[in-house]
Amino acid sequence: MKLTPKAQELLKRYLLAVERRLPLQGRKDLIQEIESDLMDRIEDQLGDAALQSMDEHQLEAQLRLIGSPGEVANTFAPAQPLIAPQHDYIFRIIVTIVVPIVMGAILFAGVISLAFSGGANPLQSILSTLSAMWSAAIGITGTAAIVFMVLTRFFPEVNQNVDAIKVEFETEQKPWKISDLPELVLADEQIHLWEPLVGIILGTFFLAIVVTLFNRYAGLWFINEAGNWVMLDVLTESVKAMVPWWALSIALGIGHEGLLLYQRRRSLLSRWYEIGTKIVDIIILGMFISIPQYVNFDSAAALTHGMNADAVRGFETLFGFQEYFRYVLMFVLGIVAITLVVDVVKTLLRTIKANETA
Amino acid sequence: MNDKLDIQTHVDKLSTEMRRGLTVLVVMSQLNEPEYAYSLLKKLEEKGFEISQDALYPLMRKLDEQGYLNSDWKVDESRPRRYYQLSSLGEAVYNALKAEWKEQFEQVIHIIYQENEK
Numbered sequence: 034m035k036l037t038p039k040a041q042e043l044l045k046r047y048l049l050a051v052e053r054r055l056p057l058q059g060r061k062d063l064i065q066e067i068e069s070d071l072m073d074r075i076e077d078q079l080g081d082a083a084l085q086s087m088d089e090h091q092l093e094a095q096l097r098l099i100g101s102p103g104e105v106a107n108t109f110a111p112a113q114p115l116i117a118p119q120h121d122y123i124f125r126i127i128v129t130i131v132v133p134i135v136m137g138a139i140l141f142a143g144v145i146s147l148a149f150s151g152g153a154n155p156l157q158s159i160l161s162t163l164s165a166m167w168s169a170a171i172g173i174t175g176t177a178a179i180v181f182m183v184l185t186r187f188f189p190e191v192n193q194n195v196d197a198i199k200v201e202f203e204t205e206q207k208p209w210k211i212s213d214l215p216e217l218v219l220a221d222e223q224i225h226l227w228e229p230l231v232g233i234i235l236g237t238f239f240l241a242i243v244v245t246l247f248n249r250y251a252g253l254w255f256i257n258e259a260g261n262w263v264m265l266d267v268l269t270e271s272v273k274a275m276v277p278w279w280a281l282s283i284a285l286g287i288g289h290e291g292l293l294l295y296q297r298r299r300s301l302l303s304r305w306y307e308i309g310t311k312i313v314d315i316i317i318l319g320m321f322i323s324i325p326q327y328v329n330f331d332s333a334a335a336l337t338h339g340m341n342a343d344a345v346r347g348f349e350t351l352f353g354f355q356e357y358f359r360y361v362l363m364f365v366l367g368i369v370a371i372t373l374v375v376d377v378v379k380t381l382l383r384t385i386k387a388n389e390t391a
Numbered sequence: 392m393n394d395k396l397d398i399q400t401h402v403d404k405l406s407t408e409m410r411r412g413l414t415v416l417v418v419m420s421q422l423n424e425p426e427y428a429y430s431l432l433k434k435l436e437e438k439g440f441e442i443s444q445d446a447l448y449p450l451m452r453k454l455d456e457q458g459y460l461n462s463d464w465k466v467d468e469s470r471p472r473r474y475y476q477l478s479s480l481g482e483a484v485y486n487a488l489k490a491e492w493k494e495q496f497e498q499v500i501h502i503i504y505q506e507n508e509k
Contacts, residue, residue, distance in 0.1 A: 062473075065464075065473070070429050070448075073429040074429060077429075077433075108449075109448050
């Protein structure tokens with residue numbers, strides 16, 4: 034059976050929807066088996082017509098005969114609820130009838146107790162009654178849930194034949210729509226959940242440091258001859274003035290990670306956003322390169338603060354090379370600019386392709 | 392009419408339960424040769440043993456997990472298919488189960504028909 038490209042895409046989206054409903058263990062193997070089985074079933078339904086090419090509308094009609102992704106997933110790997118359907122009825126009685134009765138009794142007892150106490154400490158009485166009601170509700174519901182979970186897991190035969198109260202487990206038998214099927218995610222669009230999470234956490238950490246600590250603690254730290262830590266303020270005001278721009282760059286980066294987390298993929302939007310942040314980064318880097326002097330090392334002040342004379346000479350030599358640091362930054366700027374051009378071209382091509390497909 | 396309907400409902404329910412116990416035996420009986428899930432379903436249908444996919448597929452996976460079946464992917468056909476076949480353990484269990492069922496069947500026949508007809 035041949036499928037047109039759009040039918041192939043529909044099949045992949047349908048299978049992705051099925052896959053997401055399968056247990057993690059053995060999922061890849063199972064989805065392959067399901068794909069093979071679906072094709073067998075469709076060929077069987079079509080008979081000789083299966084030899085012809087099938088478009089997305091014909092495939093959709095066949096898939097509708099087979100059922101929703103949830104039903105197909107449930108056929109191969111039946112959902113295993115924590116509480117088996119045969120216990121559901123009793124569990125519902127406990128939650129909807131027993132719990133309210135017990136809570137009502139506690140409330141009644143609380144009111145009586147308050148009345149007989151002559152109104153002493155009314156707030157405390159009300160709070161303790163509410164606390165007791167909450168504990169009772171959680172305690173009863175939780176205990177019942179644990180008991181039925183244990184029965185489901187270790188004693189599956191209990192209540193097995195009580196057909197009168199058996200409630201069928203939800204298998205998504207409602208009509209399904211193509212628009213509900215997940216979009217296909219290409220290999221270069223895939224991201225792992227931890228990637229944006231790590232980005233957001235680290236970004237927030239650095240943002241906090243830059244905003245709160247940089248201007249106060251950035252400098253030349255050394256142990257003076259008396260054995261104490263001393264900070265020499267060597268950064269020029271121009272460098273310190275860059276802090277809000279660095280903060281902006283980091284914040285834009287966090288925003289990018291947030292977008293990835295929200296979309297769970299690299300989309301066209303996230304790629305254009307990334308290009309935007311790179312442009313901002315290039316501008317900020319350009320501003321930093323244009324700073325005439327990064328470090329202003331005052332040898333006399335260093336000696337006054339107790340820095341060893343040899344160390345002072347060493348730092349004088351080291352900071353004398355700060356012009357070379359500018360060249361390193363210019364090299365970095367060049368690399369970032371090249372990657373930006375590549376990104377822009379690639380993203381433009383993707384955008385054109387996406388528009389053509391649409 | 393209502394009584395008849397009621398009786399039929401009861402019979403259907405009990406018959407389903409009776410068949411449920413036999414399904415494992417029937418499925419195992421067809422897996423001396425390698426079969427993929429859909430082919431086994433069709434084979435059983437052709438032989439008049441009605442079983443739904445919802446019942447057959449999880450059962451095959453369960454038997455596979457329990458070591459009664461071996462499963463292998465075959466890629467030399469029009470599409471890759473996973474074939475199931477009785478393992479040596481499955482074969483031994485099946486033979487024992489078959490003998491057990493025959494014995495039970497004879498006992499049941501004896502109890503239901505021969506004793507009642509006396």
